[in-house]
Amino acid sequence: MAVGPSIEDLHFAMEPSVDEIPGPNSQKLLERQQEVDSSAVAYPKRIPIALEEARGATVRDVDGNTFLDFFAGIGVLNVGHSNPYVLEGTQEQLESVAHTIDFPTEARIDLIDKLREIAPGGLAGSSNVVFGGPSGSDAIEGSIKLAKHNTGRHGLLAFEGSYHGTTAGALSLTAGKKYKKGYSPLLADTVHVPYPYPAQDPDTGDAGALCPADDCCMNDGCARALDAVKRKFEAPYGGHSTPAGIWVEPIQGEGGVIVPPKGFLQGLRDIADDNDAMLIVDEIQTGLGRTGEWFATDHFDVTPDAITMAKALGGTGLPIGAMLYHEKFDTWGPGGHVGTFRGNAPAMVGGLRAIEYIESHNLLAHATELGSYLRDRISEVAETTPEIVDVRGKGLFVGVEFEDADGNPDADIVKAIQTHCYENGVLVWSAGRHGNVLRLIPPLVLTHEQAAFGMDVLGEAVRAVTAEAH
Ligand SMILES: Cc1ncc(COP(=O)(O)O)c(C=O)c1O
Incomplete structure (x- = not known):
């Protein structure tokens, strides 16, 4: 039923x-x-x-x-405003206990279990979830810390056209100059390279020569983007310290709803693997059903090292941010990533019920x-x-x-x-x-x-x- x-x-x-x-x-x-x-x-x-x-x-x-x-609070209300099934759960939870820091509650553990179940690729069943501050930017901050902590490096690589939020670390990754103007310098050694833009990439016919992937899809823009990423990691005179990770939207949102060619994420996966860096996929706008899959990553058959989520995760618009990452990266100790509002139990019930509603309908x-x-x-x-x-x-x-x-x-x-x-x-x-x-x-x-x-x-x-x- x-x-x-x-x-x-x-x-x-x-x-x-x-x-x-x-x-x-x-x-x-x-x-x-x-x-x-x-x-x-x-x-x-x-x-x-x-x-x-x-x-x-x-x-x-x-x-x-x-x-x-037709904009759902900018991708927040995936199950609609005031969805009664979600509201019923969040209201009950609000009346029993709302603020739980990181003590276990059924709301918290059930949501983590569900996210582990629907996680993309090999993250399903082999991942951990961390909650920090309540926004998408907070989730991105957590991912920067995770990558630095696990690689011992501090450089960051993101893409032109990207949007990852507006706190200092997230803003470093965000490409839009209008958001950054007056706030630089931000995090050191953050580089932006081109994101494939199929509608605009000129076809120069040199895709195969540039693309590091074995099964190149022959899209020039994609090949050039992957080549630029590879050089930032491997060129001795690349100009920046080797990045700890690659941050990428699987489909750019703010940048213009840009769907990259099929092989792009796999190309990034290969470069990250070759260089012991983390691949962090930002699913804050694309996640939880938006693109017809649980996560946009699912369209590309790739397993990221971590995904960030927020927006639709609270079900009815309650604020909650989270990062799900492969369990092998769960290397930080107690207090390794914290935040007062990391236990918003009504939002957690909201997220779980939203996922159940999406499944059920x-x-x-x-x-x-x-x-x-x-x-x-x-x-x-x-x-x-x-x-x-x-x-x-x-x-x-x-x-x-x-x-x-x-x-x-x-x-x-x-x-x-x-x-x-x-x-x-x-x-x-x-x-x-x-x-x-x-x-x-x-x-x-x-x-x-x-x-x-x-x-x-x-x-x-x-x-x-x-x-x-x-
Ligand atoms: C892809 C992506 N990442 C991060 C963020 C930042 O999320 P928040 O505004 O909740 O900090 C957004 C917000 O639009 C986003 O679309």
């Missing part, structure tokens, strides 16, 4: 209903926010609403407008199928829209890249489409190194009917915005 209600019964509605936006109540709260909140506030600048309640893939503002949510298959539907619908629009230069992704992780008539990245189109969608009740977000990628990351509980409606609105938005530009 399936746990919790069917995905059809989770939402306020199958279609949005918007009247005046932002309505008077939203206006008031937005103005109050403007007065007292930090000037770092960003989301309401692009989507000016104040939230009242949310259910499934729908969000209601304080004026009673209902929106379809076959949401991995649903994400795969619905993701293909979204990409097909956008590809149809692309046939008559030269500004759309690529439609990509896996499962319900979808990117649509836009360029202007001169072939330059066009962030303005994306912003205008986002506004048009918002005015018609559909919330979408952006990504990409130049802000020119529309990113769709709806809850996995999005229904076919909602997906169809959302794509009608998005198609209309693309047509309206590009018609203006022509």
Whole structure:
């Protein structure tokens, strides 16, 4: 028997209903926010609403407008807002014990067991889990410590286009200059090399010569990226100390929903093995069903040394970060990695119940199928829209890249489409190194009917915005 209600019964509605936006109540709260909140506030600048309640893939503002949510709190609400099966468990746990540091609770041990079971490749069953601070950045900090501790090195290698968070170590790995400006120097000997970008890599035909993998997939960008990684480890004049590890998003999120060629992760695995370095795969945005597999790593048949998780791990948006790593790296002693909030038991129940809900309602298959539907619908629009230069992704992780008539990245189109969608009740977000990628990351509980409606609105938005530009 399936746990919790069917995905059809989770939402306020199958279609949005918007009247005046932002309505008077939203206006008031937005103005109050403007007065007292930090000037770092960003989301309401692009989507000016104040939230009242949310259910499934729908969000209601304080004026009673209902929106379809195609970004799920930036990949957090994989089982939808306020999923009743998840809520029931988190509320019970909240009333029994919430803050547990690292004392054992059923919530903690059951979640660890489940994560060990669904972990990618050879990590399944042979891994340990460590909780630290509650965010994705905290999980990344833990992974930096793990790699340093196990290799005795301090250098870090990450990729152009990457996003790994904003605490000092994580920010060192993050590539976006806008996040780092004014805060350097960060961690020493951190290098960034190109990430394969199939939509943009020119084909120079030298893939085989550069790629260290035996079964090269002949993608030039991938081969050049692997060659750059290899040189950072092995070239005597590579310019940096040999890295302790390689940090990689299996599909870049913030960088523009970029799916690397099939052999890329395996190539990294081989280089890490040849150089006694750790391969750390950041599954913070891609994990827990987002791409139609438990982890995006599963698409590439590779066993990382460690994966980092956060975002969807708390089930209903409760904060929790974690790292799962091969047990051979469990070399630190008591207190080796700590954090006051490493025992948020309601979030742990939330994570476990979210995984159970995904299993019980076959949401991995649903994400795969619905993701293909979204990409097909956008590809149809692309046939008559030269500004759309690529439609990509896996499962319900979808990117649509836009360029202007001169072939330059066009962030303005994306912003205008986002506004048009918002005015018609559909919330979408952006990504990409130049802000020119529309990113769709709806809850996995999005229904076919909602997906169809959302794509009608998005198609209309693309047509309206590009018609203006022509
Ligand atoms: C791939 C990836 N890593 C790390 C992070 C940082 O997570 P947090 O914002 O919870 O610190 C994010 C956040 O968007 C992310 O997408």
